[in-house]
Amino acid sequence: MADRERLSVVQAYRFALDVTPRQERVVLAHAGAARVAHNWALARVRAVMDQRAAERSYGIPDESTSPPRLVGLCRRCVERGIGRSPMWHRGGPECSKEAFNTGLDALARGLKNWSDSRTGKRAGRRVGFPRFKSRRHSTPSVRFTTGAIRVEPDRRHVVLPRLGRLKLHESARKLARRLEAGTARILSATVRRDGGRWYVAFCVDVDRAARTPHQPQAVVGVDLGVTHLAVVSTGEVEPNPRYLDAAACRLRRLARRMSRGVGPDRRTGRRGSKRWERASARLGRAHARVAHLRRDGLHKLTTRLAAEYGTIVVEDLNVSGMLANRRLARRVADAGFAELRRQLAYKAGWSGGRLVVADRWYPSSKTCSGCGAVKTKLALSERTYTCTTCGLVLDRDVNAARNLAALAVTVAGSGPETRNGRGADRKTRPGGLVAVKRQPGTATAGNTGTVPPQGRTSNHELTHAS
Structure with a gap:
């Protein structure tokens, strides 16, 4: 069956976590850093857009201002202010850089959806402009794309950057078997709180064997x-x-x-x-x-x-x-x-x-x-x-x-x-x-x-x- 046709798909494996109080504080610190980065970049994007709107009201043509793309505007604000902003050091040494990238990526996707909705590239209901995230009402979440992301051999623990070794509430044998067989590759891991419990979702590139219905x-x-x-x-x-x-x-x-x-x-x-x-x-x-x-x-x-x-x-x-x-x-x-x-x-x-x-x-x-x-x-x-x-x-x-x-x-x-x-x-x-x-x-x-x-x-x- 080695020559059997296979299908490469991207799917998620979601597992419940049993975190300790100390680990929960660290995860909340990462989620807070992602929220602060999102709000910090959004404030600068809105300032640039307000300045462009004021320039247009003065009669300055858009060709003179050469407005950048909205997604690139977010990243440009980060590149200019990454070394001077105290936001980057607010999370402390325990926060990974992936926490700030999580907030910036969420803002970039929100700006793209808003822009595509205005220009007609996105179907469905109109998407509004991104808003600031509240500490009380937003869902704590952080995504890791680089670093040590793996499932332990006992299949009851996972290792994430800066968070260390986290205990799973259930066995991860289905994902571990694919990783050991070489038919799966972890792309990212997202830690999120849902209904009072923490979950980790692995985005995995899986090679699935072609099937036929009964x-x-x-x-x-x-x-x-x-x-x-x-x-x-x-x-x-x-x-x-x-x-x-x-x-x-x-x-x-x-x-x-x-x-x-x-x-x-x-x-x-x-x-x-x-x-x-x-x-x-x-x-x-x-x-x-x-x-x-x-x-x-x-x-x-x-x-x-x-x-x-x-x-x-x-x-x-x-x-x-x-x-x-x-x-x-x-x-x-x-x-x-x-x-x-x-x-x-x-x-x-x-x-x-x-x-x-x-x-x-x-x-x-x-x-x-x-x-x-x-x-x-x-x-x-x-x-x-x-x-x-x-x-x-x-x-x-x-x-x-x-x-x-x-x-x-x-x-x-x-x-x-x-x-x-x-x-x-x-x-x-x-x-x-x-x-x-x-x-x-x-x-x-x-x-x-x-x-x-x-x-x-x-x-x-x-x-x-x-």
């Missing part, structure tokens, strides 16, 4: 919803666990307990009491647990779908518009539609399959999967689809999933889903994933002929496929 010719449509998280055209139904609703009572109780404490007041400079800090930490851990459960469930579902089927068809949902509905916003956000689609996009490529994204305006729910007739209106409360043309009676979500699976036949030969500059999934291109409307009566309800064969895998086998 059913490479099978085509399935996946209809996402709130009642059921996902309904597959094979009839498999993935229930919506609704982790946020399950933890709602505990979250409300912790929030009330925190509101009764003496919190911080920025106007008077008052700090929060110890009881308020403990209550705030408990509430943060409760929210983090909900997020972890949601992420774990989505990973298991997407891994199983990508490893089983060769072609997966999903819808391009208008999630931002769905969040505007105050009756469904909380449950739509709890489902994580965008995260599910993002995971399917890269896991389908890893498994040797492809992901097809249907057009946002494709009427998958209104179209009959038997004869192709399209209803003019279909209320959200109608959970059973009844076709007045051929008499087909089917669950609404299963009918939509079958239509999505049939759509893949009309766009056969299209490649895997591409990504745009902002890292999000690109919208349907003209002439790409376009649904072909069938004339009513072209197929019967008993023998549709529109959905490709799904194989003979039962739901029980799908559950234990991985």
Whole structure:
């Protein structure tokens, strides 16, 4: 198998840390140095931009000022002030230079995103100008790209520059095996606090062996919803666990307990009491647990779908518009539609399959999967689809999933889903994933002929496929 084709990808390995109080102080010092460097460079960038704006108001043409690129402007400010600024020595001798580079790199990326959003190079919602980071509200984080970054032979400790030997809460055997085999190379390590716990995330360049799905010719449509998280055209139904609703009572109780404490007041400079800090930490851990459960469930579902089927068809949902509905916003956000689609996009490529994204305006729910007739209106409360043309009676979500699976036949030969500059999934291109409307009566309800064969895998086998 030495000549087997391999795929080089960049992926992250994230592990929880068990840091000592002294190590936590050192990590917080590095995160504080990154925040100070970010604010220090941002102040100088804003000063230069204000000066350029004043020069233009005086009638000085832009050609005379020769404005540099925004990303280079940040680095030029650093080069001019790196030796004179006391910021560089504020972190003390225990802070690594990588801490300051973390803040400067974050500012450079923020300026680039803002500039690309203004010029139309970046799709999606408008990106605002970078703002100063607050010590209280910003998430402590520091990234290391150089120095001693390794996993110890016992696979229970990692070594980072200036931080030394840190104990892992779980074993890093999966990453250690790849490093020992020479199929992985660590690019960077990021230490970040999330939900009251410290984590280390390794950005790794991995050589993955090329894989093939268990059913490479099978085509399935996946209809996402709130009642059921996902309904597959094979009839498999993935229930919506609704982790946020399950933890709602505990979250409300912790929030009330925190509101009764003496919190911080920025106007008077008052700090929060110890009881308020403990209550705030408990509430943060409760929210983090909900997020972890949601992420774990989505990973298991997407891994199983990508490893089983060769072609997966999903819808391009208008999630931002769905969040505007105050009756469904909380449950739509709890489902994580965008995260599910993002995971399917890269896991389908890893498994040797492809992901097809249907057009946002494709009427998958209104179209009959038997004869192709399209209803003019279909209320959200109608959970059973009844076709007045051929008499087909089917669950609404299963009918939509079958239509999505049939759509893949009309766009056969299209490649895997591409990504745009902002890292999000690109919208349907003209002439790409376009649904072909069938004339009513072209197929019967008993023998549709529109959905490709799904194989003979039962739901029980799908559950234990991985």
